[in-house]
Amino acid sequence: MAAAVENMLQNIDADTAPASAGVDKLETMIQLSALMNSTLETEEVRERAIEAASTLVNCEAVSLLLMDRATGQLYFDIALGAGADRVKNIKLEKGQGIAGWVAEQKKPIIVGDAQNDPRLFKKADQKSGFRTRNMLCVPVSTPTSLIGVLQAINKRDTTFDDNDARLLTAFANQIAVALENVRLYDDLKDSLYSVVQVLAETIEQRDPFSTGHAKRVSQYCVSIGKQLGLSKQQLVNLKLAGLLHDVGTLGIPDGIMQKKTRLTEEEQKKVMNHMNLGVDIIKNVKLLKQIQPAIKFHHEHFDGSGPFAMKGYKIPLFARIIAVADAFDAMTNKRPYRLACGYDAAMAELKAKCGIHYDPKIVKAFFDSKASIAARKHPLLPRR
């Protein structure tokens, strides 16, 4: 995505037409907006988009200010240009500065002589060491709400005109749609995380001996994932997989889940069906599709002797990670039929089963991980 925007920027840069030909760049802008509209999720892509805005209207600096939904203040989300880093913690109250005026009036403005305009927020110039000569400022809004303000500062060689205002407004509208999509998606993800959290707590309430198990497994998993250099998105999925790995136990009768003595062979079979039950429970949740394999195969053995006879690196990565995290947490916590063991004993057991039950690389990653180092030093291990 970022590479595509970069190519587009190079095309814009190649067009060295005079400023009055700004409207000729409309086609390029529409193409760029379409690219941008697929996602503005990462700061890098937003920065690229704002860079494109500065090229489109040929100015020295551009800032995207977003409105804090709780306070109504404007804050700098992206600022590009000289001294930009120094303005990033500035917040504007409603109506404050030219940006605040635009947010309040919800209409674009061209300020030809900024230094003599009483609305100019001079503190930003003082902080950045940048002198604002002229400014074009447009609202970033959807048909229903104001999201922020886009401001272009110091048109090169001349002043901003109506063509610039039209270009930047059209561009800001595209930014608004893209940002609104990101917000809606984030809200959706937040709702999902809340549901997953509640689900994980519900699982644990059925078995007093598993209190905190899902959360700890999830934390160990994420720590292993970080040690392995997984991406941010992979870590989010791994966190969810760790929390939900035993969600299928919700389908197992209380009599078995809460039994205080060893399970019969028949009962063990029912318990070991929790991987399939877990996949059944989450299969219709689109955002959890990627963690289905982790839930299904988290009891596989590296040597192929597990329930589905999956072997070695054919076992999904997340499932191999959960297997180690799950085993460590189970060993270091008390069960009705056995005591908890300490860190050293649990780690020795993991190492002894390397290549048999567990992926040696994952065991090593766990041993080196921050969570393991913290657990090693933890005076309360074994906890119960």
Ligand SMILES: [Fe+2]
């Ligand atoms: Fe399990």
